[in-house]
Amino acid sequence: MQTSAEIWRLLVRASADRRHPWRVVALCTQGEQGPAARSVILRKVQEDNRRLVFYTDRRTDKLREVAACDRVALLCWDAHHRQQLRLTGRAFLETDMAVVDRCWTGVPDAAKRDYGTTQAPGSPLITKDAAGADFTLALAREHFTVLNVEVAEFEFLQLDREQHQRWRHSWREAAGAWEAQPLVP
Numbered sequence: 001m002q003t004s005a006e007i008w009r010l011l012v013r014a015s016a017d018r019r020h021p022w023r024v025v026a027l028c029t030q031g032e033q034g035p036a037a038r039s040v041i042l043r044k045v046q047e048d049n050r051r052l053v054f055y056t057d058r059r060t061d062k063l064r065e066v067a068a069c070d071r072v073a074l075l076c077w078d079a080h081h082r083q084q085l086r087l088t089g090r091a092f093l094e095t096d097m098a099v100v101d102r103c104w105t106g107v108p109d110a111a112k113r114d115y116g117t118t119q120a121p122g123s124p125l126i127t128k129d130a131a132g133a134d135f136t137l138a139l140a141r142e143h144f145t146v147l148n149v150e151v152a153e154f155e156f157l158q159l160d161r162e163q164h165q166r167w168r169h170s171w172r173e174a175a176g177a178w179e180a181q182p183l184v185p
């Protein structure tokens, strides 16, 4: 069995290791037309406040969707270890600008360009160089934002030829602890 502490350790490792398969997470929101999923990079993990941290462009659809409904689902799959992790929680934008600035400082220069498009991500491409001949770091910084997800529950599935294992871990606010429940896989 993987305890909740062990799962959080795995998530911390995934956020720090570029090759860890759990670093690319499917983030699912409630879209206008139904569920919407996309890959995002897990940037930081804060076990003490149950937070997963992602970077994105404030003009993206996912943020419009989170503003309308902050309940999100996340999905990770490690094919090598045959481990699936499903999480649910509440998404919200980071409001501490000092934190956002620190995150921005850590973004490699080449990746900063991704935030500098003059047209919003997902809008019809009008100019050939939407990435912006008139790219400025200041504009890119304006578009950059940090999305937190406070995890309420997660479910770990270990595939195993002998015996699959499935555990649900639910946050119990009153106890200030995770409650683990084995499930029929």
Ligand SMILES: Cc1cc2nc3c(=O)[nH]c(=O)nc-3n(C[C@H](O)[C@H](O)[C@H](O)COP(=O)(O)O)c2cc1C
Residues within 6 Å of the ligand: 024, 036, 037, 038, 039, 040, 041, 042, 054, 055, 056, 057, 060, 061, 062, 063, 121, 122
């Ligand atoms: C491997 C991979 C990693 C990605 N990482 C991020 C990310 O960290 N943040 C982000 O906003 N988009 C990331 N994207 C792009 C998103 O999947 C998505 O296309 C984009 O954010 C627009 O999504 P939306 O229109 O649903 O908001 C990544 C895509 C891939 C394939």
